[in-house]
Amino acid sequence: xxxxxxPIYAAQWAAxxxxxxxxxxxxxxxxxxxxxALTHSSYAFENHLPHDNExxxxxxxxxxxxxxxxxxxxxxxxxxxGVLSKQKASxxxxxxxxxxxxxxxxxxxxxxxxxxxxNGGRDRASLxxxxxxxxxxxxxxxxxxxxxxxxxxxxxxxxGRALSATDEFGDxxxxxxxxxxxxxxxxxxxxxxxxxxxxxxxxxxVQVRVAxxxxxxxxxxxxxxxxxxxxxxxxxxxxxxxxxxxx
Numbered sequence: 001x002x003x004x005x006x007p008i009y010a011a012q013w014a015a016x017x018x019x020x021x022x023x024x025x026x027x028x029x030x031x032x033x034x035x036x037a038l039t040h041s042s043y044a045f046e047n048h049l050p051h052d053n054e055x056x057x058x059x060x061x062x063x064x065x066x067x068x069x070x071x072x073x074x075x076x077x078x079x080x081x082g083v084l085s086k087q088k089a090s091x092x093x094x095x096x097x098x099x100x101x102x103x104x105x106x107x108x109x110x111x112x113x114x115x116x117x118x119n120g121g122r123d124r125a126s127l128x129x130x131x132x133x134x135x136x137x138x139x140x141x142x143x144x145x146x147x148x149x150x151x152x153x154x155x156x157x158x159x160g161r162a163l164s165a166t167d168e169f170g171d172x173x174x175x176x177x178x179x180x181x182x183x184x185x186x187x188x189x190x191x192x193x194x195x196x197x198x199x200x201x202x203x204x205x206v207q208v209r210v211a212x213x214x215x216x217x218x219x220x221x222x223x224x225x226x227x228x229x230x231x232x233x234x235x236x237x238x239x240x241x242x243x244x245x246x247x
Contacts, residue, residue: 098125
């Protein structure tokens with residue numbers, strides 16, 4: 001790991017990277033690719049390195065796209081293309097990848113320039129999500145598609161499926177609107193029914209009507225959050241009412 005400039009830090013960092021790989025059952029031979037995947041452009045620029053992780057991010061994005069398509073195709077044999085496309089976008093969204101990268105501890109492994117470090121890059125989900133994509137690219141070049149698949153399914157797709165099903169990560173307003181337009185030829189109507197608390201600590205309660213009937217209620221510290229939670233409740237209630245498969 002010669003490109004980490006401080007020899008003492010380099011040894012500590014290399015040990016952390018190896019521990020990460022062992023913990024995730026990854027038998028890597030080309031550690032230079034892993035190092036490149038963890039090298040942010042800010043670090044490469046400040047240390048005059050010939051490469052950063054952006055090319056591997058590009059590759060990893062493509063690998064994830066193929067593997068998530070394969071995963072969903074096998075998991076949901078009766079789902080139509082539109083449903084699969086939505087689930088694919090959700091499972092490899094920046095929110096989900098960033099959250100998984102944070103949980104997996106990539107924040108302590110990414111090599112950052114001083115500016116990015118001071119600006120909180122080590123905890124920024126978008127930056128770490130990109131690093132995770134780059135790592136997938138490096139693992140693909142090390143292990144091939146069959147070798148990287150178990151890691152991606154175990155550490156990204158399975159946990160990501162749980163994340164994307166929550167109101168925080170799922171875009172239920174869009175999903176509800178499509179469902180309502182399909183079956184009722186109209187759009188959901190959101191109504192703010194309560195707003196409490198001081199300006200710096202507001203709390204909102206929202207209800208959503210479909211074809212004149214209240215189908216969901218939600219609350220939260222942001223109006224958009226309350227609307228999304230109301231939409232989530234309405235979406236699943238209507239799916240059950242209409243008898244649509246959850247696949």
